Amino acid sequence: MKLEFNLDVFAAKSPPMLGLDIGTTSVKFVEISEAGKGQYRVERYVIEPLPKDAVKEGDVVNAEQVAEALQEAWRQMGTRVKNVVMALPASAVITKKILLPANLSGIELETQVESEANQVIPFPLDEVNLDFQILGPSPGSPNDVEVLLAAARKEKVEDRVALAEAAGLKALVMDVESYATLSAYERMASLLPNGGAEQTVAICDIGANAIHINVLSDNESVYLREHGFGGSQLNYEISRRYGMTTEEAETAKRKGTLPETYEMEVLRPYSETLAMEIGRALQLFTTSTQYHKVDHVLLAGGGAIIPGIDEVVSARVSIPTIVANPFSSMSVGAKIRPQQLANDAPALFVACGLAMRRFDQQ
Secondary structure (H helix, E strand, O other): OOOOEEOOOOOOOOOOOEEEEEOOOEEEEEEEEEOOOOOEEEEEEEEEEOOOOOEEOOEEOOHHHHHHHHHHHHHHHOOOOOEEEEEEOHHHEEEEEEEEEOOOOHHHHHHHHHHHHHHHOOOOHHHEEEEEEEEEEEOOEEEEEEEEEEEEEHHHHHHHHHHHHHOOOEEEEEEEHHHHHHHHHHOOHHHOHHHHOOOEEEEEEEOOOOEEEEEEEOOEEEEEEEEOOOOHHHHHHHHHHHOOOHHHHHHHHHHOOOOOOHHHHHHHHHHHHHHHHHHHHHHHHHHHOOOOOOOEEEEEOHHHOOOOHHHHHHHHHOOOEEEOOOOOOOEEOOOOOHHHHHHHHHHHHHHHHHHHHHHOOO
8 A cells, every 4th residue: 555645845866765654652763765676674773761641642742852852863863864754543444446538638636536525525625635546447447547535634744743852853754554554554465365465464553551562454455443442451461560650660670570379360361351352353343344354463563562462363263373574584684682672573563664664766
C-alpha cells in the first residue's frame, strides 16, 4: 500500500529520509540506505523513552517534552539527515474504498474523488488532508477501478509536522501507521510459505495500551482493529508485585535488574494473558468476517520483545507464530550491534516501514 499525505514536492530521486515513529512510551528513528540493486542496509537507529503521558492514545499531550525527546534521539543517531517520514495512527485517518470509471483523466479523477470524499468524510474538505490511490480494476465491474481514499484532519497532520520542526527536523511525508506496517511486512513476506500469497496473516503490533491487529489476505489488508491490552500492563504488574513506580518498573525491566523470581511470578503469567488476548482478537476476526482461519501470526511492537513470546502465543492459538524482524534480509551498518538490532527489531517495525518510504518514489 503506497498511500500517504505528501508534505513537500519530491525531486525525481527522493532525498534521504529517516523513519520516525512516535509511540506512547518512546520515539524511534530508523535510517536505511540502498546497498546494491534491491538490497538495503540499516545504517542507524535509536529508541528514546518518552516521559509518562507525553503521548496518550496516539495524541501528543505535551509537545515540548516530545520535541525534546526527538532532539535527543536525533543527536544520538549521529546522522546528518533531517528529513523525516512520520505517521498518524490509523484511528486518526478515515479510509474508504470507492468505485470510479476507469476512463477518467487525471483532473477528472481528482474532481470525482473530491466529490465522493464530500459524501463519506464528516468534515468540510478544507479542514482535511486528502489523498487517494488507484488500487486497480474492480473485480465485479470491468469498466471501473477501485480507488482508496484517505483523509485526516489538518490539525492532526500539522501537530505532527510542528513537532518535527520544533526538533529541527523536516517532515516530508505523513503516512498512516497501518500502511507503514505493510511496508515493513513486505521485508518479511518471503519468510512465509509462497511469500504470503494465498495466506491469511495476522500482524499483531503490541503497543503500550493496545494490540493493533492488521490481518492480510493474499498480502492485502482486509481487517484493522485495536484490542485493549498492551505492554503497559506488564509494567503495572511489576510495580504492584515489587513496590515500585511504573517508571521504575520500565527502567528495571530494560536494565535486567528485576528479582530472580520475576520471570516465574510476573513475566510468565503476563505472557499467558497476552497470548489469551491475542487469541480472543483472532477469534473475533474469524467469527465476524468471511475469513474462517488464520495461517500465520506475526508479532511486532515493543510488547513482542519478550523472549519466547512467539512460542507462548503459538501454543495458545495453535497457529505458527514468528516475531517480526523486518531487517533480517538487510545488511547492517558499522555503528550497529547486530544482536541488539535483532532484539529491538519488533519495536522498530513501524519505523522501518516509514524509513522504506524513501525508496517508493525512485
